[in-house]
Amino acid sequence: MTVAASTAALGTSAAFAQAMVDEKDAQAAALGYVADAKRVDAKKFPKFAAGQSCGNCALYQGKAGDKAGGCPLFAGKQVAAAGWCSAWAKKA
Numbered sequence: 001m002t003v004a005a006s007t008a009a010l011g012t013s014a015a016f017a018q019a020m021v022d023e024k025d026a027q028a029a030a031l032g033y034v035a036d037a038k039r040v041d042a043k044k045f046p047k048f049a050a051g052q053s054c055g056n057c058a059l060y061q062g063k064a065g066d067k068a069g070g071c072p073l074f075a076g077k078q079v080a081a082a083g084w085c086s087a088w089a090k091k092a
């Protein structure tokens, strides 16, 4: 928990210095990342369920209320809290 907390703090302090992930980036395209979960292709990603977003993903490093935050799958960039990708995992 301590590691997660300090990682989140780091992510927050760098929030405005880091670029947002572009959906067209190779890694983003490979994972099916979209900046707005409303645009997830449900046919392509049948496991997607409404309500899932980066903001409630186990890998998301932003704080509650942040519009964007870090994600270990996109090192050095920020994902939108409202975004989604196929690696989404339920926050414990």
Ligand code: SF4
Pocket: 033, 053, 054, 055, 057, 058, 059, 060, 061, 070, 071, 072, 073, 079, 083, 084, 085, 086, 087, 088, 089
């Ligand atoms: S792993 Fe989670 S936080 Fe990272 S881009 Fe995918 S849904 Fe968003």
